[in-house]
Amino acid sequence: MGVSSAIERAIAGKWIAGAGINDAIRRTKELNARGIRTQINYLxxxxxxxxxxxxxxxxxxxxxxxISNEGVKADIAVKSTQIGMLISASYAARSYxxxxxxxxxxxxxxxxxxxEVEFVDRTISLYKTQVKNGGVGICIQSYLKRSERDIRNLIRSKAAIRLVKGAHASSKVKDYMxxxxxxxxxxxLMGALFMGSGRIMVATHDRxxxxxxxxxDKRYGRxxxxxxxxxxMDRYAEKLASSGRPVSIYVPFGGRWVDYSYRRLKEMSNLKIIVRSILNGE
Ligand SMILES: Cc1cc2nc3c(=O)[nH]c(=O)nc-3n(C[C@H](O)[C@H](O)[C@H](O)COP(=O)(O)OP(=O)(O)OC[C@H]3O[C@@H](n4cnc5c(N)ncnc54)[C@H](O)[C@@H]3O)c2cc1C
Known part of the structure; x- marks a missing residue:
């Protein structure tokens, strides 16, 4: 293994629970013990x-x-192109x-x-096939101009929304801000969510x-x-949870770690963060 792929694996190992379901459950139990629930994603x-x-x-x-048999506190997180959206919308809807x-x-x-932006309409339509019976949430990305309209539309159905900045930008597509x-x-967008949405998830490391x-939260009593x-930011998440706030950590597992890890590598803003991250898990 070359130096660069050894570094990639070392970093990926920090972000990904492991190859199998047992690893995701083990990581969930560790976090649950610190008052944190998880969202488990199969890569x-x-x-x-x-x-x-x-x-x-x-x-x-x-x-x-x-999750149910072991009584751990975990949601699951699924991608539409993982459950058949590239094959057809109806096939994805059956899987979902x-x-x-x-x-x-x-x-x-x-x-x-x-x-990616080309899947947003189809992912929202997929979500709408299930929203009325509850138990489901959707992610919305603040780097897209269209998201304000999407949120206003989704909160009418009391959608549960996880707000993120967005991780699938490409310089070739003009939609990404x-x-x-x-x-x-x-x-x-948070303003709109706090006024109207169902479950609100503020998903960011931006303090x-x-x-x-x-x-x-205080202003709207939410x-x-x-x-x-x-x-x-595991330590900060723990601190937030110990102050009584609901905190959740997204825990991926599985063998397909490359795409996910590259997105995280791109977001590490400088070499110092990368080295610190490998050495002491910050
Ligand atoms: C629970 C959850 C679910 C998500 N789901 C999706 C999704 O479905 N679709 C999607 O497009 N995106 C998703 N994302 C990713 C998200 O869009 C961002 O790419 C990611 O959270 C980084 O953006 P940020 O909000 O932390 O802000 P940024 O401005 O990118 O980062 C803020 C600060 O956080 C720290 N930081 C951020 N990333 C790293 C890193 N990798 N290593 C070390 N420090 C870092 C740095 O100090 C940085 O200055 C999800 C994020 C979370 C937390």
Whole structure:
């Protein structure tokens, strides 16, 4: 293994619970013991082969069973292109319905992640096939101009919304706005969420946005949930949880770690953060 791939694996190992369901459950138990729930994601995206989709759906069904049998505090997080969106919308809707049906029977909440901009309409339509019966949430990205309209539309159905800045930008597509704009827009979108949405998840490591959400919590008498990615700000998440706030950590597992890890590497702003991250888990 070359030096660069050894570094990639070392970093990926910090963010990803491991290869199998047991690893995700073990990590969930560690976090639950610190007052933090998890959102477990089975890695995989952009599938065009039905075999990959079926393997993912079956893994989620087993995961739901384990979460329920072991009584751990965990939601699951699924991607639309992982459950068949590239094959057809109706195929994805059948996969989603299988997962959500099993999750509802076991009292497990299902988040739908948001991917590249070309999937936003289809992911929202997929979400709408299940929103009325509850137990499901959707991710919305503040780096897209369209998100304000999407949020206003979704909160009419009391959607549960996980707000993020967004991780699937490409410089070739004009829809993605730069980070400072996405940060300003995040504040604005939080305002709309606190006034109208069902379950609110403030998913960011940006401390100024978390502080702002805490102020909105007080102003609107809400109890937003604060969410971070595994291995990025675990100590801060613990501190937040110990102050009585609901905190959740997104825990990916599985063998397909490359796409996820590259997104995280791009977000590490400088070499100092990378080295510190490998050495002492901050
Ligand atoms: C629970 C959860 C679910 C998510 N789901 C989705 C999804 O479905 N779709 C999607 O597009 N995106 C998703 N994301 C990712 C999100 O869009 C951002 O890419 C990611 O959270 C980084 O943005 P930020 O809000 O932390 O702000 P940034 O401005 O990127 O970062 C703020 C600060 O956090 C720290 N930081 C951020 N990333 C790292 C890192 N990798 N290593 C070390 N420090 C770091 C740095 O100090 C940085 O200055 C999710 C994020 C979370 C927390």
């Amino acid at each position: 995989g995206e952009l599938f065009s082969d039905r075999k990959d989709v079926e393997e993912s759906v079956n893994t989620y069904l087993k995961l739901i069973e384990r 319905s299988k997962i959500v049906g099993a999750a509802r029977r076991r009292g497990v909440f299902v988040w739908l992640d948001m991917e 730069p980070r400072p704009w996405a940060t300003r827009n995040y504040r604005k 100024s946005l978390i502080d702002y959400a805490i102020r909105l 109890k937003a949930e604060y969410a971070m990615l595994n291995g990025i």
